[in-house]
Amino acid sequence: MAANVSALTFIVLFLPFLGAVLAPGLTRLLGDKAAWFLALAPALAFLHFCTFLGEIAAGEVVTGGYAWVPSFNLSFSWFLDGLSLTFALLITGIGTLIVVYSGGYMKSHPDQGRFLAFILLFMGAMLGLVVSDSFFMLFVYWELTSITSFLLIGFDHEREAARRAALQALVVTGGGGLCLLAGLVFLWNITGVTQLSLLVHLENGLRESPFYLATLILVLAGAFTKSAQFPFHFWLPNAMEAPTPVSAYLHSATMVKAGVYLLMRLSPVMGHTPAWEILLPFFGGITLISGTLLAIRQTDLKLMLAYTTMASLGLLVMLTGFGAPHAVEAAVLYLVAHSLFKGALFMVAGAVDHETGIRDVTRLGGLKAAMPITFAAGLLAAFSMGGLPLFFGFLAKEEIYTALAAGNPRAVFFTALAVVGNALMFAIAFAVGLKPFLGPRVETPKQAHEGPAALWLGPVVLAALGLLGALFSGLAHRYVSSPMASAIVDRRVTVEIAAMPHVGLPLLLSLVTITLGVLVYWRLDTARALMVRVLENLGPGPDRGFDHLISGLVRLSGAVTRFVQPGRLEIYVTATFILLALTLLVPPFVFGELPGMPNWPEKILVQEAAFLLIALIGLIAVLRAADRLTAIVSLGIQGFAVAVIFLLFGAPDLSFTQFMVETLSVVILALVMTRLRLSPRDHRPVGQMLLDAVIAVACGLGFTLLLLKSVEAPFDNLLTDFFNTYSKTIAHGANVVNVIIVDFRGTDTLGEIAVVMITGLAVLALIRVKAGRRVAAEDKQGGRP
């Protein structure tokens, strides 16, 4: 049974990827109906995860997995508790609706298949991220969500704004991902475990470690970039360049919550320290306020929602790090509520945009009659976002105020932040969910009418869930809120807040929020004008800073490249040989490792002396050669003499190779000379020649010293004896050299011949670049490449 469930979970984790593979073909085959079939993948996954609800609610955890790289103790393993299960349900549940919605939104778009494939790919990555048990599996999925997000934001790749936004998101979240990797390696080194399930239940001394702060900052860098916390928030509004289903799914309901997920996951092991309780509420609070203020200033429906998403993420981070009782419960409730209402509102905004062709809130109005179902969904979602009683957002807000409101100054400060933030979000909620539908009818580019079922199903279901979740809050708490909160604080807690208002301080604060919100909604245009003026006076934000950073990087790398690669062969060769000479000469002098005077051999055979003499003559011939070709051939004389000397000293294989290499290098060098059309003579000025001579002599001296030093040490016979003894018996060969090449060290040789081949290809490519247009023309004629 358990094995079956494991195998099933494994398959479910890959279902979205399977859907992604099938999506393009299926779309070609079925056209716009394909989305309904593809939605089956997340729907099945959703149902599978639902079967765990009872078990998790009873306080158990579900784990499973397979060995991945056992030698590194890496496993492909998952870990389902209240936290990851809730996320998994949100991802697959909202994912199902989003896939259906995409089918309607991207109707008859030529690249619909690719779009659906990307969405499903992202879904698989996000699902993997939240259920991962192993750190490194989590990291791989984390990066995969960044990459798929890049693909989706840049989906409309022919527009420059989309490309820029995609790149920006990738740079920011990818950079954060690298920090996270470093943080995870720290965690691993400090605690010695690589699995979250073990980490959470371990007395690991992480907080006492001297590296705690470094680890925390690295992990926060990962989480803050992903969850668009100030000052890394700028990529999120730009990401609105993506088609609306992407904004609804990635950039409000799921991906941007990955950072919050990570913080919640790590809070039992890293939380409750001063650093945690200062950094998180501080950055969260700033993000909350700046997000809502920036949202007020916008007129574009999607951008308004994007900035409130950023604000909501700030609120979540603030609550996760606040440390008071009920704070985590509040975060859990708000997270679920936000996923529901924000997903719905984005889809409503998308539907309005799709049906009218306009997203500007000041140019929309009176859509109530034309789009009644969309209007209903938008209104319900806005009620939840505004935190009106009977809606899930209300539960969250009550819990937030219960957690925050206390007597001390810190609590008062953050309560004030939350009230202002929530009030502004209230105003935005109705500006998006209500304003376009009320008032007199405004002319729009397209004649507005209700979209197809695919376009309103998603928002209606999500908005209705926001109502039902609150009405049946007992059920929601039992299966979702309580298990999730318990997982975050690592002990059993029960969430009890109910949908009916009950008198107390939280209710009073809620009333203040709503009053303030209504006020801002009423005078929204004034507030917007005010914000525009304030922001203009503040000057450029981090978005511009990003551009400066990137162009600065490009300039810097250009400068470095120009310095390192001036493009003249002489400079490269000179630099290489100077470095070589220094490497060979400096260490012996610095460490006093110079070789002693070698022993003069007692007798030199005539033939040995003769070939040494020939080598010397070759050398002199090189130096005295009148033109380059003669010099190259003369170099061959010296090489052959050395080859013969090898032969005399009993190294026939080496000698053979030396002969052939000398022959071929003379041939190839001569060919290169003719090809490069160098002047046949050497025209270097005397000074340059002297410098080159000094470098050459230094290199030669260095090699001589190195060789003398190495033969000074007593010769170790171990390897020689081994190969002599075993060459015949285990490798069936008498020629030890060849047996080493093809058998004992065969894998090395395989690598070497691969290098030979690649070098050949590279040389070929270089020569053909020179040949230029002729080759290009001939390839066009279908000639052999």
Place this chain on the structure above:
Amino acid sequence: MNTLILRTVAPVLTALMLLFSVFVLLRGHNEPGGGFIGGLIAASALAIYGIAFGVSAVRRAIRFHPMAIAGAGLLLAALSGLICIFAGVPFMTGLWIYPEILGVEVPVATVMSFDIGVYLVVVGAITSIALALEQEESEPAEAIGEQPPPVRVKRPRKPAHKPKERG
């Protein structure tokens, strides 16, 4: 170097050297030699042929693009290592069989096919570099292709019959 002597001797010399290179390759396991040296000898043989008769003659003679020969060699060498999977022994373990051919026991080994792979890579890579360098920039396009050019005596420095488009 397009002399009568060279052009008379070159075919014989090339053939002998190629034969010798195979000999060196095969004896390598027990006597001095091996795939690397054999490959270098064969590459020199082709270089001589190229110096005597020009690049397209060599390309026609070896039929395949030299890089394809090198690629085949690399593949052969890699397969010689991979075949160990089926024998259930670690990568690159030498496997030997001793079939009787015409009543003589001939040892055949993956080591040998590996060495042949080395030989082919060396011949292919070096020949392709040498030929590309020897190739005159004005030489006709089909010199690189497989289709044989019209039979004629190659005069390397003579302008080609095709309009020149120097790059």
